[in-house]
Amino acid sequence: MAVDYTVIVLYLAGMLAMGWFGMRRARSKSDFLVAGRRLGPAMYSGTMAAIVLGGASTIGGVGLGYQYGLSGAWMVFTIGLGLLALSVFFSARIARLKVYTVSEMLDLRYGGRAGVISGVVMWAYTLMLAVTSTIAYATIFDVLFDMNRTLAIVLGGSIVVAYSTLGGMWSITLTDMVQFVVKTIGVLLLLLPIAVVKAGGFGAMKAKLPTSYFDPLGIGGETIFTYVLIYTFGMLIGQDIWQRVFTARGDRTAKWGGTVAGTYCLVYALAGAVIGTAAKVLYPKLGSPDDAFATIVKDELPVGVRGLVLAAALAAVMSTSSGALIACATVANNDIWSRLRGKVTSEDASGDHDEVRGNRAFILIMGIGVIGTAIALNDVVEALTVAYNLLVGGLLVPILGGLLWKRGTVQGALASVTVGGLAVIGLMAGYGILANEPVYYGLLSSLVAYVVVSLATKPTDAAVLANWRERLAGRGTPELVSEPVPAHQ
DSSP: HHHHHHHHHHHHHHHHHHHHHHHHOOSHHHHHHHGOOBHHHHHHHEEEEEEHHHHHIIHHHHHHHHHHGGGGGGHHHHHHHHHHHHIIIIIHHHHHHSSSSSSHHHHHHHHHOHHHHHHHHHHHHHHHHHHHHHOOOOOOHHHHOOOOOOOHHHHHHHHHHHHHHHHHHHHHHHHHHHHHHHIIHHHHIIIIHHHHHHTTTHHHHHSSSOGGGGTTTTOOHHHHHHHIIIIIIHHHHHHHHHHHHBBSHHHIIIIIIIHHHHHHHHHHHHHHHHHHHHHHHHOTOOGGGGHHHHHHHHSSSSSTTHHHHHHHHHHHHHHHHHHHHHHHIIIIIIIHHHHHTTTOSSSOOSOOOHHHHHHHHHHHHHHHHHHHHHOOOOOOOHHHHHHHHHHHHHHHHHHHHHHOOOOHHHHHHHHHHHHHHHHHHHHHHHHHHOOOOHHHHHHHHHHHHHHHHHHOOOOOOOHHHHHHHHHTTOOOSOOSSSSSOOOOO
């Protein structure tokens, strides 16, 4: 294992070096939180793919393939569909707003007062997302070094907190590009073909497994529908995803770079399911489907390659963890703390180092909180379900409503967030955290509250809507869009 250990240690050292390098570029709030809004298509596509394809997509995607066969691809597939929908229909407009958070967009659209409540919901979502990603370090470091769970969480979490705190989004962008390359080589180019060959090829896999393993809908229609509600719609509204959209240097980069990243996710989804199916042939009686990834890597890959593939799994976890961490800190600082202090800013063009220091401090504080919560928490699936249920049930309707329906009002938005969020929490208490009903009925109640209250209240002020349209067109902001806006948008 010495060669494998060397590969992993060099990878982790490289992540810290990238954090130090990124610190030199983070001189303003814009640099620190959104990489100066200067990412071109290649970097934007790579980093966007890196953040959405985390430990759940890699280890969990292989586990679903082990359990259900090719239809196990649906969870990651719906993530890719969500990213494609965001990129094609919304990202150009989002990028032109020149804001830092989803809550700032809501305030801009509705004329204020929606920020704190929506910020609290978004903060809870990003916190849980960061926690679940951090817990995944325990699984990977246990495979690598037979390490104690708490020590593994502290080690992996500290590395992510360190490079995120040093350089903010610039450090995260640089590390994500490395992680994207490592994941592509480790999972798609190495593990996928080796797993299929070791299982005897597709013919042998079909002969040894039930036909349900090759049914595209074998996982069940209701499960697929739930995945669409949670993951596809979750991709449309998550702060961690929007914050990456804000890094694009223009609307065309956001649209076409995101489309490439979404397509990559679809390929990654199928690859994970195929690897899991091959693992079922090789190890038909594993204790847990989530053990499939680690087992096939440990037992079937040659020295050196094994280290690279485990580094790929580590890369997947670190990408999501760092993205969720900076999103959590940005929301906590900009949408909650700053508003409680009565100080709200939408764009920093002055390079104020106090802003950088403040955001750096919030990343450090949130990072310590995430590590502590991850140590105390055991059930990853439940934590992630709570996060996505709150996000979709509380924020989907007012966000998409603001983008698509001009009659929506701030009162309707607040009612939607409050009713949807409370309904999800109450229904999870009644039906159980992992039940489908909380997100179904929570989303429906959020929609009803939004429409009814919006129609019953005074329309949004014409000046607010005029300012909103100006911002959507890329005008009226401190920074101008560097790419021309096509006439049809």
